[in-house]
Structures are given as structure tokens and as C-alpha cells.
Amino acid sequence: MIHPLTYVHPDAKIAPNVKIDPFTTIHKNVEIGEGTWIGSNVTIMEGARIGKNVRIFPSSVISAIPQDLKYKGEDTTTIIGDNTTIRECVTINRGTSDKNATKIGNNCLIMAYTHIAHDCEIGNHCIFSNNTTLAGHIIVGDYVVLAGLTAVQQFVRIGSHSFVTGGSLVRKDIPPYVKAAREPLSYVGVNSVGMKRRGYSIDQINHILDIYRILFVRGYNVSKALSIIETEIPVSDERDEIITFVRETGRGIMKGYIRRHSNEGVE
Structure with missing residues (x-):
């Protein structure tokens, strides 16, 4: 199931029924679970821990080193839960010594061109629409929806079951169950549809x-x-x-x- 034009480091741990398309590179210290599909031109770098039945679309880069000048090469990871889909050109950076890991939960949909920075913790069943950008150290609860072009400042927390409208700039914490919109970002109701x-x-x-x-x-x-x-x-x-x-x-x-x-x- 691994195309001959794919490079897989001999130390990588790949489950037997993983499918990897051509021109993809899998670095050392990588683990990929059963049933996962990785598209062409994907780069999976050191420290990636990818669960079962994950789908990673072309040109994504998973577990690159943090874009953080404090990072000094420490051994950290990127953890991606089961049944999560990562669409085209997504970038997810691994952790720093602060939390040692960037974590994405189960059953998430991370749409094209999303960036998730170091030490973020994303819950289960989240949807991040196209061009969502998360800075470092952000915590997102379960069932959160971030609409397209949302940008989230470092150290922000977003509560479970919340919905953030497209083009939002998130500078403050968003409590659970709410809809957030406008500039500056404000409460506009509860996420009754999602609930x-x-x-x-x-x-x-x-x-x-x-x-x-x-x-x-x-x-x-x-x-x-x-x-x-x-x-x-x-x-x-x-x-x-x-x-x-x-x-x-x-x-x-x-x-x-x-x-x-x-x-x-x-x-």
C-alpha cells in the first residue's frame, strides 16, 4: 500500500494497511495507525503520532518544528486522533518544551490552508474551515466550529460547542456554547443549532x-x-x-x- 515513489524512513512505524501515495516523505520517529490514507506530496516530519483512519490530503506538512525562536530542538510530538481529516496544504507544528506536544482530537475536519501552531490542544469533533490560523498555546474544546479566515491569538481558550463566524479575530477567550461575531469579537447568542x-x-x-x-x-x-x-x-x-x-x-x-x-x- 506504499507507493514505490514514496520515501519512508526505516525507523518509522507504519501499520500494515496504511496507504501512502507517491512523492510523500515520512521522516524518522513517526507512527501511523491502521487504515490511514496519506495523499501525494505530503511531508510527515519527526514526532508525528497519527491515529487510525486518518486522511491527509496532498501538500500538507505535519509535525514541522515550531515557528518559535524559543524552540531549541527539544524532542516533542504532534498527536492526531482517529478519524480526523486534514485537507490540502494544512500545516501543523509540533510542540515545544512548554507542553511537549501539539494535539488534535478524534473526528476533526481541518480544512485547506489551515495552520495550527505549537502546543495547541484541539478537542474532538472540531471543524476548522479554510484558512483558519491558530497561534501557539491555544486550547479548543470539543465540537467547536471556526468558520473560514478565523485568526486566533496565542494562549486563547475556546469553549466546547461554540461557533465563531468567518473572518473573526479572536483575541479573548470564548466561553462554551456561544456564537461569536463582529469586530471586536462579541457575544451574539448561543449556538442553538449546533446544540x-x-x-x-x-x-x-x-x-x-x-x-x-x-x-x-x-x-x-x-x-x-x-x-x-x-x-x-x-x-x-x-x-x-x-x-x-x-x-x-x-x-x-x-x-x-x-x-x-x-x-x-x-x-
Whole structure:
């Protein structure tokens, strides 16, 4: 299943039913799991750990050294989970001594020309649309959708089940379950469509909406909003997840709802 015009380093560990197309290069210290397909002109560099049934399309570069001047050649990895698809010309850099690994979860779709920098941690079932760019040390939860041309600043966290609209500049943390849009990036509602697709009930979605009305719509500062949420909103896993996320933010969270002036047009 390995084309004769492909180069595979003798120390690479390739499962027996992996298919590798011509003109691809597999470096040493690479592991590739069963059922994976790697297209032509792909480069898999040292430290790659690729799971089962992964698909990597032509011209992608996986596990290149970080684009970070602090990197001094330390032994680090890039870990890609099972059933993940990586489309054309994607670049994923391996970790630095900070976390020692860049991690992509299971069942993700990473579309063409996306860049994922060193020490990022991406959850399961994420979709990154074309030309998404992640700087280093970013943490992304499960079921996150980043629409095309989204750029994320280093050390940002993006909560599970959130949706970020195309062309967004993400400079602050995005809590779970929300839709984020506009410039500067702001809360514009909850990701009700995504949650319905994943089995959340209307009552659960309304419960999350009640939390974010307090946090983002009513004009409270963050500490006051959290106090009200803890007092007035019934305990739930979603409530506790949101509270914990906001309290642990390092960069601060994105802005609340911004009402546009009438002379700016209808939205």
C-alpha cells in the first residue's frame, strides 16, 4: 500500500494497511495507525503520532518544528486522533518544551490552508474551515466550529460547542456554547443549532441562554454576573462549566452583546 515513489524512513512505524501515495516523505520517529490514507506530496516530519483512519490530503506538512525562536530542538510530538481529516496544504507544528506536544482530537475536519501552531490542544469533533490560523498555546474544546479566515491569538481558550463566524479575530477567550461575531469579537447568542444537532433539549438551551443573558446582555461586570448566576440559576453541568471557564480565564473573555446604532444599517 506504499507507493514505490514514496520515501519512508526505516525507523518509522507504519501499520500494515496504511496507504501512502507517491512523492510523500515520512521522516524518522513517526507512527501511523491502521487504515490511514496519506495523499501525494505530503511531508510527515519527526514526532508525528497519527491515529487510525486518518486522511491527509496532498501538500500538507505535519509535525514541522515550531515557528518559535524559543524552540531549541527539544524532542516533542504532534498527536492526531482517529478519524480526523486534514485537507490540502494544512500545516501543523509540533510542540515545544512548554507542553511537549501539539494535539488534535478524534473526528476533526481541518480544512485547506489551515495552520495550527505549537502546543495547541484541539478537542474532538472540531471543524476548522479554510484558512483558519491558530497561534501557539491555544486550547479548543470539543465540537467547536471556526468558520473560514478565523485568526486566533496565542494562549486563547475556546469553549466546547461554540461557533465563531468567518473572518473573526479572536483575541479573548470564548466561553462554551456561544456564537461569536463582529469586530471586536462579541457575544451574539448561543449556538442553538449546533446544540440541537448534538441532542441538547430546548430546556437545556434555554437554561444556557438564561446564563448568558446575565453574563453578556444585562450590563453587569463579570464578577457581579457570576455572583447572580450562582444565586439565581439552578445548578447544572452546563452552568458549572461556564462559571469555571470564566473564572479560569487568563486573557479575559470576549465582549458582551453590542447593540448597533440605527445609522449602521439593519443586521
